[in-house]
Amino acid sequence: xxxxxxxxxxxxxxxxxxxxxxxxxxxxxxxxxxxxxxxxxxxxxxxxxxxxxxxxxxxxxxxxxxxxxxxxxxxxxxxxxxxxxxxxxxxxxxxxxxxxxxxxxxxxxxxxxxxxxxxxxxxxxxxxxxxxxxxxxxxxxxxxxxxxxxxxxxxxxxxxxxxxxxxxxxxxxxxxxxxxxxxxxxxxxxxxxxxxxxxxxxxxxxxxxxxxxxxxxxxxxxxxxxxxxxxxxxxxxxxxxxxxxxxxxxxxxxxxxxxxxxxxxxxxxxxxxxxxxxxxxxxxxxxxxxxxxxxxxxxxxxxxxxxxxxxxxxxxxxxxxxxxxxxxxxxxxxxxxxxxxxxxxxxxxxxxxxxxxxxxxxxx
Amino acid sequence: xxxxxxxxxxxxxxxxxxxxxxxxxxxxxxxxxxxxxxxxxxxxxxxxxxxxxxxxxxxxxxxxxxxxxxxxxxxxxxxxxxxxxxxxxxxxxxxxxxxxxxxxxxxxxxxxxxxxxxxxxxxxxxxxxxxxxxxxxxxxxxxxxxxxxxxxxxxxxxxxxxxxxxxxxxxxxxxxxxxxxxxxxxxxxxxxxxxxxxxxxxxxxxxxxxxxxxxxxxxxxxxxxxxxxxxxxxxxxxxxxxxxxxxxxxxxxxxxxxxxxxxxxxxxxxxxxxxxxxxxxxxxxxxxxxxxxxxxxxxxxxxxxxxxxxxxxxxxxxxxxxxxxxxxxxxxxxxxxxxxxxxxxxxxxxxxxxxxxxxxxxxxxxxxxx
Numbered sequence: 001x002x003x004x005x006x007x008x009x010x011x012x013x014x015x016x017x018x019x020x021x022x023x024x025x026x027x028x029x030x031x032x033x034x035x036x037x038x039x040x041x042x043x044x045x046x047x048x049x050x051x052x053x054x055x056x057x058x059x060x061x062x063x064x065x066x067x068x069x070x071x072x073x074x075x076x077x078x079x080x081x082x083x084x085x086x087x088x089x090x091x092x093x094x095x096x097x098x099x100x101x102x103x104x105x106x107x108x109x110x111x112x113x114x115x116x117x118x119x120x121x122x123x124x125x126x127x128x129x130x131x132x133x134x135x136x137x138x139x140x141x142x143x144x145x146x147x148x149x150x151x152x153x154x155x156x157x158x159x160x161x162x163x164x165x166x167x168x169x170x171x172x173x174x175x176x177x178x179x180x181x182x183x184x185x186x187x188x189x190x191x192x193x194x195x196x197x198x199x200x201x202x203x204x205x206x207x208x209x210x211x212x213x214x215x216x217x218x219x220x221x222x223x224x225x226x227x228x229x230x231x232x233x234x235x236x237x238x239x240x241x242x243x244x245x246x247x248x249x250x251x252x253x254x255x256x257x258x259x260x261x262x263x264x265x266x267x268x269x270x271x272x273x274x275x276x277x278x279x280x281x282x283x284x285x286x287x288x289x290x291x292x293x294x295x296x297x298x299x300x301x302x303x304x305x306x307x308x309x310x311x312x313x314x315x316x317x318x319x320x321x322x323x324x325x326x327x328x329x330x331x332x333x334x335x336x337x338x339x340x341x342x343x344x345x346x347x348x349x350x351x352x353x354x355x356x357x358x359x360x361x362x363x364x
Numbered sequence: 365x366x367x368x369x370x371x372x373x374x375x376x377x378x379x380x381x382x383x384x385x386x387x388x389x390x391x392x393x394x395x396x397x398x399x400x401x402x403x404x405x406x407x408x409x410x411x412x413x414x415x416x417x418x419x420x421x422x423x424x425x426x427x428x429x430x431x432x433x434x435x436x437x438x439x440x441x442x443x444x445x446x447x448x449x450x451x452x453x454x455x456x457x458x459x460x461x462x463x464x465x466x467x468x469x470x471x472x473x474x475x476x477x478x479x480x481x482x483x484x485x486x487x488x489x490x491x492x493x494x495x496x497x498x499x500x501x502x503x504x505x506x507x508x509x510x511x512x513x514x515x516x517x518x519x520x521x522x523x524x525x526x527x528x529x530x531x532x533x534x535x536x537x538x539x540x541x542x543x544x545x546x547x548x549x550x551x552x553x554x555x556x557x558x559x560x561x562x563x564x565x566x567x568x569x570x571x572x573x574x575x576x577x578x579x580x581x582x583x584x585x586x587x588x589x590x591x592x593x594x595x596x597x598x599x600x601x602x603x604x605x606x607x608x609x610x611x612x613x614x615x616x617x618x619x620x621x622x623x624x625x626x627x628x629x630x631x632x633x634x635x636x637x638x639x640x641x642x643x644x645x646x647x648x649x650x651x652x653x654x655x656x657x658x659x660x661x662x663x664x665x666x667x668x669x670x671x672x673x674x675x676x677x678x679x680x681x682x683x684x685x686x687x688x689x690x691x692x693x694x695x696x697x698x699x700x701x702x703x704x705x706x707x708x709x710x711x712x713x714x715x716x717x718x719x720x721x722x723x724x725x726x727x728x729x730x731x732x733x734x
Contacts, residue, residue: 086638
């Protein structure tokens with residue numbers, strides 16, 4: 001009887017042993033640090049969302065693939081996705097450095113302090129942080145003026161609305177997002193002085209159901225164009241279902257909502273990744289805070305949707321040329337705030353107010 | 365061919381060997397099932413399991429990170445185990461953890477840079493426990509005196525606590541928010557004197573405090589007359605009432621103690637690896653994971669310690685698996701399988717499968733398993 005009782009477990013154990021035996025063989029040593037003698041640069045990318053989000057993380061992953069395509073076997077790329085922000089991520093960055101990665105990109109704001117600490121503990125590794133404001137000897141940062149393209153996408157939205165109410169699904173009340181909303185609103189007002197932009201905060205970067213619901217609430221409130229500062233396409237799908245229009249973000253997401261699609265501010269991270277890797281390989285990398293723009297190509301405007309009229313396209317492309325050649329700056333100084341008062345523009349990287357025409361609270 | 369049938373029947377007292385064997389066999393069974401899955405997806409299971417072990421235990425730095433992750437889980441595990449032992453369903457460890465962090469960060473900031481560590485450290489630890497107990501009291505008092513369902517109230521209070529933390533940092537200019545950073549609402553850094561001193565990489569003395577508290581909780585529950593009375597209430601509140609035990613006070617006491625344990629976890633975490641009331645660093649579900657820890661430890665307050673370390677290891681090995689090409693979804697599946705098998709193993713400790721004698725197969729009471 002005793003034997004019978006344990007037999008089930010014994011069978012399981014034997015099965016396990018067989019499985020293990022069946023797959024032994026090809027590689028035994030696998031513990032992390034393959035210090036090949038060749039000139040291979042180990043590069044790691046850490047993303048807050050899934051790289052399949054077709055949004056923020058996807059755009060960065062496209063940049064990583066561009067880097068791989070350009071340098072081929074000279075780089076060995078590791079990609080980690082869905083890594084939560086905050087202090088816990090320091091472990092992830094240090095693990096990557098300990099595994100021999102010499103260039104590590106963290107593509108979300110909340111990695112800033114953990115990366116800074118990891119850079120201190122691993123001085124031989126180059127850390128590059130996107131969207132932050134801190135640098136150190138071992139950590140540079142990079143970001144770009146999405147507000148330039150957002151202004152242009154605002155023009156498309158302002159021309160498309162008939163109810164004169166545009167809904168804006170936004171992530172967090174931080175300067176980056178406020179800057180984008182203000183630039184978008186100024187663009188919309190340029191082509192349509194009667195327009196208003198209503199903001200809803202989601203407190204998430206990537207949460208499709210929540211972002212879709214937020215868009216629906218704006219559509220219910222009378223908005224007929226949805227804009228967003230989110231990493232998912234859910235607001236666009238909500239707009240498509242309601243027969244409204246949509247301004248996306250991050251990448252050309254038109255396939256998710258082809259009828260609703262107007263345009264979007266999009267990113268091209270490939271060149272900065274290539275340039276940084278080349279500098280690290282050549283030993284010429286130095287820490288800096290890099291802020292790209294439309295002129296440099298890091299920020300661009302996505303292709304227009306079919307419903308954008310030719311006259312609007314011409315107007316937008318004219319403005320785009322002026323932004324690129326530097327003859328037009330999107331934020332006036334002084335600037336009219338939400339309460340209709342004129343105030344100095346101040347430091348746009350610390351922007352904490354809404355411009356006239358925005359409905360909602362800039363503190364969330 | 366006859367169908368083989370088994371009768372499931374409750375075991376009397378499980379032997380100590382069985383209690384040890386079943387969890388180990390459960391984890392091995394999970395790894396075997398996971399191995400099949402990994403093979404199908406074209407990954408070598410040996411590589412994966414070696415990598416998991418290596419990431420969590422293979423180096424001094426890796427092991428120190430495992431202990432950092434285990435520290436809050438020991439205490440949220442204690443929080444759940446204490447409460448569940450006497451049938452108080454405190455699902456609010458998450459919220460009590462967060463309020464512990466709010467109180468601990470608050471006292472540290474209030475004391476400021478001038479306070480000596482000898483004052484600041486005990487203050488931070490105690491404030492964490494107080495914060496957790498206060499938040500538990502919000503559910504405990506109505507439970508004891510009005511008979512409200514604590515499962516619902518503690519669960520809802522988790523979300524209120526998280527929103528409160530978000531409000532302190534994102535929605536207001538509270539003392540917890542760092543006025544020096546305008547680019548992104550951030551927590552104000554806790555003064556150095558109030559940070560748990562680290563002694564190996566990022567590993568700080570919080571691990572010893574957590575283990576000490578778990579042992580103290582075990583002593584209180586198992587070796588004192590108060591703990592004995594509490595266990596009677598857990599077994600049968602009518603017996604306890606008959607024996608003259610103040611049932612209401614005991615439930616209240618256990619509830620507050622449970623909340624304090626989760627609050628200690630929050631206090632140690634915010635003054636240890638995090639260093640500020642940072643919503644993104646705190647919102648990791650450590651209170652909820654504590655419930656799993658307690659279940660795997662079979663509500664044994666000492667067993668909570670190794671189980672929490674294993675959970676910390678499991679958590680930390682995830683990203684390193686991605687680095688060797690295992691998809692994120694597979695990592696999550698593997699972690700889930702290990703947990704499900706471990707919890708399911710519990711069934712074999714409580715029950716046994718017996719092959720019936722042929723004559724008894726008509727018994728209508730029997731539970732039949734294929």
